[in-house]
Amino acid sequence: MLNVPPKDNKTDPLVLFMPSGKRGRFPVGTPILDAARSLGVYVESVCGGRATCGRCQVSVQEGNFAKHKIVSSNDHISSVGPKEQRYASVRELPDGRRLSCSAQILGDLVIDVPQDTVINAQVVRKAASDRVIERNAAVQMCYVEVDEPDMHKPLGDLDRMKAVLEKDWGWKDLLIAPHLIPQVQGILRKGSWAVTAAIHRDMDSSRPFIVGLWPGLKNEAYGIACDIGSTTIAMHLVSLLSGRIVASSGASNPQIRFGEDLMSRVSYVMMNPDGREAMTKAVREAVNGLIGKVCAEGGIDRHDILDMVVVGNPIMHHLFLGIDPTELGQAPFALAVSGALQYWAHEIDIEVNRGARLYMLPCIAGHVGADAAGATLSEGPHRQDKMMLLVDVGTNAEIVLGNRERVVAASSPTGPAFEGAEISSGQRAAPGAIERVRIDPDTLEPRFRVIGVDKWSDEEGFAEAAAAVGVTGICGSAIIEVVAEMYLTGIISQDGVVDGGMAAKSPRIVPNGRTFSYLLHDGDQRITVTQNDIRAIQLAKAALYAGIKLLMEKQSVDHVDMIRFAGAFGSFIDPKYAMVLGLIPDCDLAEVKAVGNAAGTGALMALLNRGHRREIEETVRKIEKIETALESKFQEHFVNAMAMPNKVDAFPKLAEVVALPERKVLTDEGGEGGGRRRRRSRE
């Protein structure tokens, strides 16, 4: 592959590549592909400039390029030659597209390199701005024509193939996946000495590897990005050659049958001699099943999958790799392995191409896993000047705080309250679950929305529409909203006590033993928010906030510039209510965003661009890990964070947009009085 060095000669044509903005001058007649390569602009090519694969397509901009100060015209690029004509007649070449291996530079040009991978943050309310992943996949497909055997030079078939892969593509010191060695002979003959080799150039060995081999031109290669969550396994199937997301899907983690949450799965391993093996088998089977699903959806053969990137929390990470997670269930929460790992996918029993590789992102700490590393890679606190807080809330909240200078991370034991467990009317997000709540500050009457119903509860026709699904409980996002609304309307005090005095004002405030509850809905099921529910939410949010506060202290900052909520929980809650309850510190609400499955997005980035692998390995090495259990101030922060925020204390930005109540302290028993603070010892 020719690499033409950029010339200093000011009379040579100037070529600008978008979206990277890289530019250089090249002699008239230089193929655009060569120009791109010499500038480090990644343009795919499988056929090696034979104009048969069509992977090197670019768009040549026409019209007004005043902003680039370059004017392009048809005179500036070679006309469509016979090779391109042949390609266009056999396959599709959209208008304005050219094959960069054939089109030559004749004058100044602006070239658009198509980038098909766009991350759409999967949020409900706010569409995060689309981002493009620059492509530089670990696998490259290389078509070659191999010399036939020659008795005068009795090099083996494989050895001659390696030689031409070096000559045509520059691969030095090539190795080959052992399973291919007996196949080389037959594939070369089947392809009449023309073959396509899949070269993996991100092997941990650092030498490039032939991982796949096909007779003739093989113009496809796919990858899998997978996030193994405790509850859900999420997966993207992507073309490694175009970057296009072919299919995305999810499936339940079948380990749930061994235990709902992480700690119960660890217990299962401790109690059952075959427990680890059974759970490893279950999750690997689920991943295989999900691969089948996305492949069927995308209409591709699973044996065309050549690369995989997997993330997961430490316990999922260990179980997937067949490592006993018991140590993670008790101090010192020792990871068996923390660094990034590479495998042949078949070594983990993943059924894809026999030469496919599998890359596991590194774990940050015993409770801050490869999923947090994926989210970090996706959101990139380490790429920002601003101080970014990245939170992924589950049974443990994984918290990352930092900027270009320094990143710190910790986990907080929030418990399962945010997921609807420990809440009297809590349930999973499913049809029938209340997902939004508003309370009228004057009447204390609620209005709400139910998943599966298109109207608010006070809108006409709600009852009819709701009859189909029922109103069955409160999901995680609504729990945050209802408690926050109760606080904003004065139903609960800053210390979280339901004001029994309000019972006189509204029939919604109902006695419940020695405390009071709020009656949210009185239908087939009576849905109330009890004092205990509020306490559970307070404990969870105090744990989260205490962890964040600890990291802010480590960073010596008293505010954060941006907040990113990762994960399913973060996708559904309203950041405003999260802040009203004090889950997260005060911040400009415009800078608080839900980013969906950021862990999965990070996996996708590492799949499509091997540079991101080095980036996250380096970042994780540098992240300072804080173990909350060892920090004496964590307990203090935890206790202080039990109360709700007020505008005086620490939430001036929130106070600008939300009318926070004045300080009003009640006893647990519902009367006004000195606030009593609860402690929860951390087991």
Added chain:
Amino acid sequence: MLNVPPKDNKTDPLVLFMPSGKRGRFPVGTPILDAARSLGVYVESVCGGRATCGRCQVSVQEGNFAKHKIVSSNDHISSVGPKEQRYASVRELPDGRRLSCSAQILGDLVIDVPQDTVINAQVVRKAASDRVIERNAAVQMCYVEVDEPDMHKPLGDLDRMKAVLEKDWGWKDLLIAPHLIPQVQGILRKGSWAVTAAIHRDMDSSRPFIVGLWPGLKNEAYGIACDIGSTTIAMHLVSLLSGRIVASSGASNPQIRFGEDLMSRVSYVMMNPDGREAMTKAVREAVNGLIGKVCAEGGIDRHDILDMVVVGNPIMHHLFLGIDPTELGQAPFALAVSGALQYWAHEIDIEVNRGARLYMLPCIAGHVGADAAGATLSEGPHRQDKMMLLVDVGTNAEIVLGNRERVVAASSPTGPAFEGAEISSGQRAAPGAIERVRIDPDTLEPRFRVIGVDKWSDEEGFAEAAAAVGVTGICGSAIIEVVAEMYLTGIISQDGVVDGGMAAKSPRIVPNGRTFSYLLHDGDQRITVTQNDIRAIQLAKAALYAGIKLLMEKQSVDHVDMIRFAGAFGSFIDPKYAMVLGLIPDCDLAEVKAVGNAAGTGALMALLNRGHRREIEETVRKIEKIETALESKFQEHFVNAMAMPNKVDAFPKLAEVVALPERKVLTDEGGEGGGRRRRRSRE
């Protein structure tokens, strides 16, 4: 591991290491091990200087070292300290041996580094001079004490282990065999954070690999060197830590049931859809069985085998690796792969340690395999100034000719005559087979020796002794001798015709149709040498000689300085008779040696010293491969080589020690007349 650089300071003690002869000056107090390392003298050490493994033992010479111009005395080395005393009390420390990690340099010293690997060429008559293989095995055992988990620095167990392997042993960028990843956690805890890692530092990836892991101190590691012959599989089991050959053994290649010789095995593959698979399975099972045998003999666990080196001819090489050998059965004799290969042994179904590696030597050409590469490595024409001829005779003769400047190689189609096939009374070397023959030049009466009988046939008591085994046939070595003796005594002419005129002189010359035979033995079985037998030997020897002659022409030499006969055939024949018959060119007989299984010795060298792997890879790349089928002169040489040598033509050195007959030409029919030369076309 401290590496103390040699000092220029002339007052520092001078230390000389034997047998390498490397020397340097070191400050007083330097441990001998550090001095050795800094000079590149390979001294094993597993425990990392803790004086527990005993692998770093050296001998300190005492007495008169005038030839080294160094005088050593007890004052020049530190006295035995508590660590060495402890070691000596627990384990054996022979007199005069010191632990080089503990013994310090106090003055000038001569240090003997024990080299336990001695190659005994397996010859019958002449013991080749013992050679020592300098040890530098691919696997190094490294004992480390790993930091316990620390919540403040939540690095994984594996990651902390790698860190200490880098700190204590200097291993950078360590990788680990995937099967070990789930085991690290348990092994570390079982060893109370002290473990021994087996590091393979000759992975094709060029990064060092953790291939084995044991709790505590693991002070053993073994390797297998294996030569897969068409008939016999030969194997050495060696300690990688001491170089000691623990056991050597051989077994029949069970592929024989698919076909006696190589080409019939290729035919079997072509005719049977599962033929390749069946033969691959058979040979792998045989190798596994033989490993079991040498391990039982040596009393070691096969799971302590961590490295393997395998050689074999191209067809054995391909079948062992699961590659279809069909292409090797027809022009252009294309090897599927010629370069050296590395595998995990389990990928080839070899049952040893799961982390064991398997290294295959490169093949030279389609008929000159990894066995010839092994023999080349062992005998080292490329290390000589003199012109060395290396011959391994089988169904094909593999011929290597060269010196430091240039090496050429070819194969010649000798056919199976030398192995006793195609010979009327031919048989394998086994009890009852005639193995030596002498013919009285006056009476033409023979005397001979039989395998399993301790007397010559003309000695007293022979008949009684021979009765036990019988006299059943002629083995390969005796065929050469009897034909050569027939030539020397004038029974056959230079053109190989049995002189019917001799029948008058001796009843041993008997008519046989239109030709005559020589009656060697008339017992239960009548053993004769027929005119056809002689023709078969002539065809075989002419093919061999023609190949050699071709290579001599390529090298532009008219004589060779040294001849090495490798393989079983070479081990049993008498070089003098081989030369009388003209199998090999004229050469000083003192420089003609049988070297036994040189291919296996080459495998052993590559096993014990990874430097030899690079050496043979480089050598094979440089060897010029000559395909006899493409050389027009081969046919001419072949025809010319049918006759027996005479002193006038080309065998002056032989003629000095053997009375070669005058030229005497007979017809095939037994009468004197014009010699007729036969041609054999090469299929």
